[in-house]
Amino acid sequence: MSPDPQAAAAGPIIGIDLGTTNSLAAIMGQDGPRVLPDKDGEALIPSVVSFLDGGRQIVGREARAMAILNPRRTVYSVKRLMGRGFEDVAAERAILPYAIGPSDQAKLVLVDIDGGKLTPQEISALVLAKVRDVAQAALGQKVERAVITVPAYFDDAQRQATRDAAKIAGLTALRIVNEPTAAALAYGLHTRKEGTIVVYDLGGGTFDVSVLKITQGVFKVLATTGDTHLGGDDFDQLIMKQILDLVAARTGTDLKVRPEALQQIRLSAEALKIRLSTDERAVLDVDVGAGAPLRYELTRAGFEALIAPWIERTLERCRAALADARLQPGAVDEVVLVGGSTRIPAVRRAVETLFGRKAHAELDPDKVVALGAAVQADILAGGSRDLLLLDVIPLSLGIETVGGAFAKLITRNSTVPCRATEMFSTSVDNQTAIEINVFQGERELVKDCRELGRFKLRGLPAMPAGLPRAEVTFLVDADGVLTVSAKEQRSGLEASIDVVPSHGLTREQVKGIIRDSIVHAQDDFKARDLVEMRNKAHNLVTGTRRVLGMKEMPFTPAQRSELEADIARLEQLAQGEDVAALKQAADDFGHKTQALADDVIGAAIKAELQRASGQLKG
Amino acid sequence: MTAQVTHFERLGVPAAPDVDLAVAERNYLRLSRALHPDFQAPGDEAAAERANDATARLNEAWSVISDPEARAEYLLELRDPGILDRAKTLSPAFLAEAMELSEEAETARRDPAAARALRARVQADADARLASVLAPAAWGQPDTRRLATTLHELRVLRRVLRDLGSP
Numbered sequence: 001m002s003p004d005p006q007a008a009a010a011g012p013i014i015g016i017d018l019g020t021t022n023s024l025a026a027i028m029g030q031d032g033p034r035v036l037p038d039k040d041g042e043a044l045i046p047s048v049v050s051f052l053d054g055g056r057q058i059v060g061r062e063a064r065a066m067a068i069l070n071p072r073r074t075v076y077s078v079k080r081l082m083g084r085g086f087e088d089v090a091a092e093r094a095i096l097p098y099a100i101g102p103s104d105q106a107k108l109v110l111v112d113i114d115g116g117k118l119t120p121q122e123i124s125a126l127v128l129a130k131v132r133d134v135a136q137a138a139l140g141q142k143v144e145r146a147v148i149t150v151p152a153y154f155d156d157a158q159r160q161a162t163r164d165a166a167k168i169a170g171l172t173a174l175r176i177v178n179e180p181t182a183a184a185l186a187y188g189l190h191t192r193k194e195g196t197i198v199v200y201d202l203g204g205g206t207f208d209v210s211v212l213k214i215t216q217g218v219f220k221v222l223a224t225t226g227d228t229h230l231g232g233d234d235f236d237q238l239i240m241k242q243i244l245d246l247v248a249a250r251t252g253t254d255l256k257v258r259p260e261a262l263q264q265i266r267l268s269a270e271a272l273k274i275r276l277s278t279d280e281r282a283v284l285d286v287d288v289g290a291g292a293p294l295r296y297e298l299t300r301a302g303f304e305a306l307i308a309p310w311i312e313r314t315l316e317r318c319r320a321a322l323a324d325a326r327l328q329p330g331a332v333d334e335v336v337l338v339g340g341s342t343r344i345p346a347v348r349r350a351v352e353t354l355f356g357r358k359a360h361a362e363l364d365p366d367k368v369v370a371l372g373a374a375v376q377a378d379i380l381a382g383g384s385r386d387l388l389l390l391d392v393i394p395l396s397l398g399i400e401t402v403g404g405a406f407a408k409l410i411t412r413n414s415t416v417p418c419r420a421t422e423m424f425s426t427s428v429d430n431q432t433a434i435e436i437n438v439f440q441g442e443r444e445l446v447k448d449c450r451e452l453g454r455f456k457l458r459g460l461p462a463m464p465a466g467l468p469r470a471e472v473t474f475l476v477d478a479d480g481v482l483t484v485s486a487k488e489q490r491s492g493l494e495a496s497i498d499v500v501p502s503h504g505l506t507r508e509q510v511k512g513i514i515r516d517s518i519v520h521a522q523d524d525f526k527a528r529d530l531v532e533m534r535n536k537a538h539n540l541v542t543g544t545r546r547v548l549g550m551k552e553m554p555f556t557p558a559q560r561s562e563l564e565a566d567i568a569r570l571e572q573l574a575q576g577e578d579v580a581a582l583k584q585a586a587d588d589f590g591h592k593t594q595a596l597a598d599d600v601i602g603a604a605i606k607a608e609l610q611r612a613s614g615q616l617k618g
Numbered sequence: 619m620t621a622q623v624t625h626f627e628r629l630g631v632p633a634a635p636d637v638d639l640a641v642a643e644r645n646y647l648r649l650s651r652a653l654h655p656d657f658q659a660p661g662d663e664a665a666a667e668r669a670n671d672a673t674a675r676l677n678e679a680w681s682v683i684s685d686p687e688a689r690a691e692y693l694l695e696l697r698d699p700g701i702l703d704r705a706k707t708l709s710p711a712f713l714a715e716a717m718e719l720s721e722e723a724e725t726a727r728r729d730p731a732a733a734r735a736l737r738a739r740v741q742a743d744a745d746a747r748l749a750s751v752l753a754p755a756a757w758g759q760p761d762t763r764r765l766a767t768t769l770h771e772l773r774v775l776r777r778v779l780r781d782l783g784s785p
Contacts, residue, residue, distance in 0.1 A: 175656065216647055380656055388651055390677075414681060417655065419674035477670045478655045 013145045013174060013381045014135050015182070015373025016128065018162065020079040021204035021231075023047045023127050025135040025146075026370040028378035033186065033371040036138040044366055045134060049126045050074040051113045055530065059130040068263035071097040073113050077205060078127075080228070081109045081120040082165070083158035091229065115578065124165035132171060145172045147377040149369050152178040152210050152224035153394050155440050156452050159480050174380050176479035178391055180210035181219050182372030183338045187360050190217055190387045195333040198321070200351050200359070201369075202314060203339035205231040209318050211325040211332075218390050220415065223324035225317050230310060232273070232341035238306050239269035243286060243296050251288050276300045277343045304346040311350045318354060335359040340366045390415045393476055400437040400446045409474055412442060417477050423489075424470045430462040436472065438482070455484050461491045533582045537574040540589055541567050547593075566592070625679035625692060635690055635752045637683060646680045687776075690751045691769055698762040705766035712771055719778050726782070737782050744775040 014025045014036065022044040025036045035043040042061070050063035051073040058066070066074045080092050086102035086109050093100050099112035103119075110117040128148075136143050150162050159176050166173035180199035184190065189197055192214055201208040208226035212219055243265055247255055255261045268284050275282040280300050285293040322329060335355050341347060342365045352359050363371060379387060393416050398408040409420035424434050434457040441449025460468045469489040476482050487494055544563060548555070555563075566589050573582040626633040630645045651657065653676060655669035682688045694701055708716075719740060726733040750756065751768050 215643075218647060218650070376656075382657075382659075388647070388654060389656065390650070415677040417670040417674040418677050418681075419671065475670060475674060477666075478673070 011142050011144055012139060013147065013377040014132075014139075014143055015370050015375070015377045016131055016146045016148045017179070017182070017367075017370035017373060018079065018124065018128060018131075018148055018150075018165075019047055019203065019369075020077050020206050021047060021233075022366065023131050024367060024370045025131050025138075026367065026374035027135070027139065028374045028381075033374035033378075035367050035370055036135045038134045039137065043370075045127070045131055046076070047079065047124075047127045048074060048076040049078075049123050057126065059126050068259045068266075071259075072099065074098065075111055075113075075123050078111070078120045078123045080205075081111070082124060083155070083161035084109055084120075095229075121161050121165040122168055124162070125168035128165055128169035128171060132169060144170070145174050147175045147177055147373045147380065148173045149177050149179045149182045149373050151206075151208055151226075152180050152221050153208070153226070154480075155395055155450060156397070156476075156480065156482050157450070163479065163481065173479075175376060176481070177373055177376050177389065178210070178221060178224075179338070179369050180208065180212060180224065180336075181221065181389060181391060182369045182376065183336050184212055184214075184219065184334075184372065185375040185387070185389075186363055186368045186372035187334075187336055189334055189336070190214060190219065192333075196222075196325075196327065196331055197334045197336060198318070198332050198355060199336045199338060200314070200318065200342065201226075201338035202341040202347060203231050204341070205229065205233050207231060207314050207317065207339075209314070209321045211321050211327065213325075217387050219387075220390055221392050221394075222327075222413075223321045224394065225321045225324065227313060227317060230313060231339070232270075234310055235273055235303075235307050235341070235344075236266060236269045239272055239298065239303070240265055242298070242306075243269060243284065246296055247286060247288060247294060250294055253288060272298055273303070273344075276303045277345060300345075307344070307346065311347055314347075315350060315354055318351075329355050332357070336368070337361045338365050338368050391478070391480065392416060393418065393480055395440045395450075396442055397438065397440050397452070397474065397476065397482065398449075400439060404446050406439055406441065406444060406446045406449050410476060414476075416480050417475065419473060419475045421471055421473045424457065424472055424486075425466050426460065426463070426468050427465055429465050431465065431468075432460045432462055433458045434460065434470065436484075438474070438484070452482065457486050459493060460488055461493070463490070530577065530579050530582070533579055533586060534574045536590075537570050537582060537586050540586060540593065541570055544589075544593055563593075623675075624696060625682045628676060628679040629683055631683070633693060633696065634754060635693055635757055636754055637689070639684060642680070642683050646676065649676055686748060686752055687769065687772060690748075690765070693757075694760075694762060694765055694769065697757075697760060698766075701762045701766045702769065705763045706770060708767065708770060708774070712774075716774050716778070719775075720781070723778055723781050733782055737779065740775055740778050740782070744772055744779065747772050747775070 012027055014027050015033070016025050017023060024043045024045055026033050026043075027036060037043040038045070045060045046064040048063040048067065049057055049059050050066035050070055051057045052066075052070070057063075063074060064076070067076060075098050077092070077096065080096075081089055081100065085107035086100070087107070089100065089109055101110050101112050101117070102108070103110050103117075109120060111120065111123060112118075132143050132146075146166065148162055148166060150159055154162070162176060163173045179201065183199045183201070184197050189195070193216060195214050197212040197214065199208075199210045199212065201210075206226065206228050207230040208224065210224040211222040213222050214220075244255055247253055255265065265286070268286075272282045272284055276298065282298055284296045284298075286296060287293045319329075322332075332355050335351060335357060337348065337351065337359045342351075342359075342361065348359060348361065375387075376389060379389070392413045393410060394412065396408045396412040397410040397420075398406050399422065401407045409422060410418050424436065426434065436455040436457060437446070438452045438455060439446045439449040440452050443449055455472075457470055457472065460470060467490070470486050471489055472484060472486045474482060474484055485494075544567060548560065548563060566585075570582075570585050570589055573585050576582070624633060626637070629642045629649075631637045631642045650673065653669055653672045655666050655673060658665045658669045682692050691702060719736075722736055723733075726736050747768050751765055751772070756765060
């Protein structure tokens with residue numbers, strides 16, 4: 001974000017895995033990619049932001065600890081909301097404890113923290129800023145550029161939202177890379193001449209499986225599918241339920257109503273699960289207050305029986321992905337395991353049985369995506385030219401035509417960057433603007449596809465209907481993000497295009513957010529604004545009071561009482577937390593008293609002159 | 619439309635129905651490495667834009683050239699612009715045959731063995747038509763109308779195959 005291109009060109013490029021549950025950074029070193037840990041040696045940063053009293057916010061591990069204690073103001077899994085509309089996230093709304101609302105203009109999702117509305121992009125930006133800070137501390141260097149990973153199925157709006165989050169965090173996202181591709185890069189599978197690779201990614205809350213094909217150092221995603229609500233958290237819940245049932249059965253105590261106890265048991269359940277990856281049995285003593293603690297025991301076999309239906313669901317998705325890619329399980333050359341839940345021996349076994357081969361698990365499955373992003377970052381930094389990453393567009397892109405039909409311009413799985421041109425004309429004489437609605441999806445009607453945005457083509461020459469010929473170019477860049485440009489063929493004029501993204505932010509909105517960025521200032525915008533506004537209100541009130549007290553001021557009683565009422569209202573608002581209302585009232589009051597202030601200065605000078613002349617006379 | 623570089627020229631192969639795909643792919647990958655935005659200096663937005671555009675054209679060329687049917691259609695349009703639009707009318711005999719195939723496909727929906735048999739038959743038919751279109755002999759003094767008709771028929775057969783689902 002530096003205005004100086006020289007400064008921007010310097011500094012390292014890091015790889016960032018911006019995950020649903022955890023995020024982390026990595027960089028290419030002498031001996032290959034390595035993760036960038038914080039001062040405690042931890043590389044994994046929980047993708048959690050908690051908003052505290054006094055407008056402070058914390059990100060990462062400390063924030064995750066607040067999830068149960070401060071549930072309404074602790075935001076996690078915000079990746080699920082990125083680039084989505086309010087109606088898209090009904091399933092998430094039922095689960096997430098923080099408030100989510102629709103925006104008024106574009107169909108955006110907004111996270112509501114005590115009445116303050118934040119976009120998912122802004123919250124992701126806070127996570128990215130934290131990752132960046134950790135990376136800077138680890139490297140001892142300023143970091144301004146990054147390669148950021150996204151799930152392969154992310155559509156244009158979700159990719160754009162990720163890029164905007166980076167921008168808000170003051171980072172330039174040089175490339176958006178698909179997570180499975182990054183995982184394969186981390187294993188150096190790009191050095192293969194030919195091959196088919198399956199990436200099985202079972203994380204905390206989501207499951208993804210992708211089939212990749214590699215030809216002479218070129219990667220291509222053949223198929224990708226998954227389950228956005230399946231992961232290690234489900235396994236924790238299963239263990240948690242057993243513990244709660246045990247406690248309820250033995251003591252009649254319902255721990256579900258005690259948040260602190262629930263949080264403790266959730267952490268214990270997770271610890272049990274992790275222990276069972278190496279141990280055959282694990283024991284937990286639950287302190288139930290009175291008497292001896294309750295003993296809960298779980299064997300590995302018991303745990304595996306518990307999660308078996310969940311594992312089977314992932315295998316079903318694997319078979320579906322293979323069918324999409326028109327492949328048999330035996331045709332797969334390499335299997336890569338990603339995500340913390342692939343540490344579970346039963347998961348690993350099931351995957352290896354399905355594909356009939358040993359899976360890659362040499363690298364830490366929580367870090368492999370970030371490591372791969374660092375490999376791509378190194379390529380962009382000019383460090384390596386051996387590999388060329390050719391990602392594909394996950395969904396077909398097209399426009400609305402007559403009767404709400406969807407006309408595909410770029411088909412799914414086309415290699416990016418890709419482009420399509422389409423001629424448009426007018427239907428009415430002297431029409432100078434055309435509206436183009438762009439959608440992404442595979443269905444026949446636009447109502448079944450996802451609206452990306454409305455493009456308004458302006459500045460066409462006034463001509464009889466059908467005569468203007470506007471050539472519109474749709475370009476999907478290497479990140480899978482769409483740009484649209486247009487040229488009128490008869491006049492040769494560049495027609496201007498206004499873009500209204502359906503589920504994203506306009507360029508102006510992103511700029512606006514950056515301008516009053518909560519991230520740049522490194523302190524909370526709300527607290528800062530509130531302090532500023534309170535000061536402003538205070539100054540206005542004292543200033544006006546002083547004016548009202550001046551005998552020389554020729555106020556009518558009506559003016560006086562109006563100003564008194566305004567002051568009272570301003571004082572009341574200054575005691576509250578509503579920054580927007582306070583700002584509005586202060587601005588209004590400021591305008592009103594501006595004229596007054598001029599008079600006061602005039603009066604004061606007059607009084608001064610009178611006093612001076614009086615002294616001269618005396 | 620100004621005179622443009624053809625997809626064949628872009629990939630450095632002769633404009634023919636039977637291109638050497640290995641050569642075309644090698645050229646495609648070599649050019650990708652030279653032009654791809656990944657290999658431009660970071661931060662130079664104009665260069666990135668040019669690289670995106672150039673690579674997009676290259677990708678488009680490869681997607682057409684590497685697909686035999688798309689390649690044949692493209693070549694035909696180069697030889698006789700607009701012919702695919704003008705030769706849209708299919709023979710009543712073929713249309714009757716297509717109708718019959720669609721009905722068979724509908725009934726084969728519940729019978730995997732029948733679906734497999736039908737699929738093999740349609741596939742063989744499509745392969746034969748494609749082979750006739752790709753035969754260099756057909757392009758010496760090309761009967762562009764006949765080639766266009768065959769390509770349209772191929773599209774119909776592909777639709778039947780798609781409706782039959784994957785094997």
